[in-house]
Amino acid sequence: MTHRDRLRTGTRRRKTSLASMAAVVALSAIGAFAPPANAQVPVRLQTPIVAGSTVLTSEGRCTVGAVLKRYGAGSYVSPIAAATRYLVVAKHCADRIGSQFTMNGAVIGSVTWMSGTNDVELVQVPPDIPPPQACPSYGCFVDRVPRPRAMGQVVMGPLNNERRVSMLAPGSPAPGERFCTSGSSTNTNCNWVSEPNRPAYWHSQEGLLARSTNATGVEAGDSGGAVISQQGNFYGIVQRGGRFLDPNLMQYLPAEVIFEQIGYDYRIAPG
DSSP: OOHHHHHHHHHHHHHHHHHHHHHHHHHHHHHHHSOOTTOOOOGGGOSSEEETOEEEETTEEEEOOEEEEEOSTTTTSSHHHHHOEEEEEOGGGOOSTTOEEEETTEEEEEEEEEOSSSSOEEEEEOOBOOOOOOOOTTOOOOOOOOBOSEEEEEEESOGGGOEEEEOBOOOOOOTTOOEEEEETTTEEEEEEEEOOOOOTTOOOOOSEEEEESSSOOOOTTOTTOEEEOTTOBEEEEEEEEOTTTOTTEEEEEEHHHHHHHHOTTEEEOOO
């Protein structure tokens, strides 16, 4: 091999080596910016929708207070009707019939009922229906059974370990009982006690008051959130907080009032 041939061979080797290094660097860069394969969707943004889930409207961010299923006349007229669910939310989140609610950028339902006297409304959530599939000429069985997109559960637990648990039957807090809220801003707070005294500046006479014992109140985005026992019984929904005047104070609409208005054909959905 001549000296010139050796130079050409060495040049080709260096080019191959540099190209390999560039490929490794490029792949490393791609890996550095790619999302991890095990990236988890936050529990309040996961589906199916549950009490404590984060929802959006044209007015802003709110929280689901409870997921209901309707029983009685007409509720089983079709598989779609049987799989339809209803979200209990605060009316000030979207105070018009037909207002749409979204989650993760997708429309999940719209307002079908609003209270004439209280800050509460229902959002109807139609079920998920699997798309049709291609079948051979001799036919096939295709699973197109409507599936509910919301369940009778509630997000509860410590901040870094929140999970979905079954929401239990409606009730009300016993004297001295510590109970919880589940909101998209302040997460789970089980340090609430009933507050019998309504401040003079508290212009609303609606609902009941509770006071936080851990200096953590409710914030914007918690509206409509679930008020529950530490075991998961549905006590009501968050309506407003004390803000700057008394940040540890909260007003909630009791479950009893909600069911008196919507009717007892509605119950906590299966979870």
